[in-house]
Amino acid sequence: METLLFLVDGRTPNQLRPLTCSRNVLNRIHGSASWSQGDTKVVAAIYGPKSGTKKGENLEKACIEVIWKPKTGQSGKPEKEYEMILRRTLQSICLLNIHPNTTTSVIVRVVNDDDALLPCAINASCAALVDVGIPLNHLAVAICCGVVESGFVILDPSKIEEQKMKAFVHLVFPNSVLSVLPEESLHVGDEAKEHGLISSVTHGRMSVDDYLHCLERGRAASAKLSAFLRKNLQSQVPSNT
Amino acid sequence: MEDKASTSPASFINQAVVPGDVVLDLTNFSNQTIKLGGGLYQDSDAISVMKAGKLKFSKPNKYWVESSQKRYVPCVEDHVLGIVVDSRSDNFLVDIKGPALAFLPVLAFEGGTRRNIPRFEAGTLLYVRVVKANVGMNPELSCMDASGKAAEFGPLKDGYMFESSTGLSRMLLSSPTCSILEALGKKVSFEIAVGLNGRVWVNAESPSNIILVSNAIMRSESLSRVQQQIMVDKLFQRIQGS
Numbered sequence: 001m002e003t004l005l006f007l008v009d010g011r012t013p014n015q016l017r018p019l020t021c022s023r024n025v026l027n028r029i030h031g032s033a034s035w036s037q038g039d040t041k042v043v044a045a046i047y048g049p050k051s052g053t054k055k056g057e058n059l060e061k062a063c064i065e066v067i068w069k070p071k072t073g074q075s076g077k078p079e080k081e082y083e084m085i086l087r088r089t090l091q092s093i094c095l096l097n098i099h100p101n102t103t104t105s106v107i108v109r110v111v112n113d114d115d116a117l118l119p120c121a122i123n124a125s126c127a128a129l130v131d132v133g134i135p136l137n138h139l140a141v142a143i144c145c146g147v148v149e150s151g152f153v154i155l156d157p158s159k160i161e162e163q164k165m166k167a168f169v170h171l172v173f174p175n176s177v178l179s180v181l182p183e184e185s186l187h188v189g190d191e192a193k194e195h196g197l198i199s200s201v202t203h204g205r206m207s208v209d210d211y212l213h214c215l216e217r218g219r220a221a222s223a224k225l226s227a228f229l230r231k232n233l234q235s236q237v238p239s240n241t
Numbered sequence: 242m243e244d245k246a247s248t249s250p251a252s253f254i255n256q257a258v259v260p261g262d263v264v265l266d267l268t269n270f271s272n273q274t275i276k277l278g279g280g281l282y283q284d285s286d287a288i289s290v291m292k293a294g295k296l297k298f299s300k301p302n303k304y305w306v307e308s309s310q311k312r313y314v315p316c317v318e319d320h321v322l323g324i325v326v327d328s329r330s331d332n333f334l335v336d337i338k339g340p341a342l343a344f345l346p347v348l349a350f351e352g353g354t355r356r357n358i359p360r361f362e363a364g365t366l367l368y369v370r371v372v373k374a375n376v377g378m379n380p381e382l383s384c385m386d387a388s389g390k391a392a393e394f395g396p397l398k399d400g401y402m403f404e405s406s407t408g409l410s411r412m413l414l415s416s417p418t419c420s421i422l423e424a425l426g427k428k429v430s431f432e433i434a435v436g437l438n439g440r441v442w443v444n445a446e447s448p449s450n451i452i453l454v455s456n457a458i459m460r461s462e463s464l465s466r467v468q469q470q471i472m473v474d475k476l477f478q479r480i481q482g483s
Contacts, residue, residue: 030311030312031310031311031312048312048340049312049340050340051340051341051342051379095282095291098282098291098376099340099376100376100377101341101377102340102341130259130260130292130293131310132310132311132312133292133308133310133312133314135260135280135282135291135292136260136261136291136292137260137261137284137289137291138260138261139259139260139261174261175259175261177259177261177262177263178253178258178262178263179262179263179264179287180253180263180264180265180266180287181263181266181287229259230259233257233259233293234257234259
């Protein structure tokens, strides 16, 4: 018999925390966005594209550099890891050959940390990239899924819930797109394109079945996140009068 | 959320689109030429969106995404406001809020010869025209129009320059004259230069008029035509009242 699991703040396991997103929050920055999921809040600021790349980078492509600033304290190893993951994720969604030999700096500042920090940062950076106007081939939506001892999967856990979990995984999916093409042409092999996976970072031990469960739940949630992001971006499009 | 199956391209025109949306299927346009403007790119047989904005179409075959940013993507024949950063022997380096610094050849002035090269200090504001804007290269500017005349290009003296978004610049330059400029022009006389790269320069007789006009323009971006008119009326009522 299945027992109903309610999370600390009264959500069901399939419910996401309240989301808010605002763009153009910082005045002198070329593009910025803030994203919050429940109590976790992250602000991403983007400068660029600026001319010149760092040494050793490909001159035919744009270069993205990420600076992660934690809420308190100095940047250490965990921050460097976040920077690397964020950089690889953003590199895969940007069209890098439109502005060759340029550098775009993404600065992520953690305002409040209530877990699911990396997905929040990825979502904020993606919204900020749209604000700057950097060409993207699709948007990225990120979600955190946790696995409890019994094998149950919970979406978007907060810090209290995270302590009860044996493992969790951060997943980044491309957004759902509207298209004029018939559905089949958007499929790669048997799967729809939007069911692809951009990044996946796991912590802790979980079985393969648990991981596949997380993927499924994450995909379903990414559709909701996609719709939220699309609505948010549309509402800030200036209307002609 | 599933993809909409075979929606016609007409349904995307004047709709807000986000990066990743596929808006045109090239297999329907077998023998025609299509011109793509900013924000769209070709992905084998389909045209996809790169920037979030509104998809626009102009007959017979031009498609583009209209969006408003703080930074500028250089395009040929745009009139922009640049700030001189440095000068070299054969060109000036000018910042036009784009990915790379632009070059302004020292001879690109009306009647320009090696003997009368203008001297611009760093920080001089110039109204210039973009002549070349290729991917990966620094854009090239000119202070002459296509026929070689000066035509109002060159340094702008006095006045006040402020930054805006590219969307606001386009609105100020739209024809018929946009409502905010018309309304302000009826009450106060001023001179204005609008750069498509998101810079606006305003000059008037007294500093208070300059500030009035600049603030009114900065606040008018999100307002409709009627709201802009009302805002200007209220502004002048407050000034005359005090």
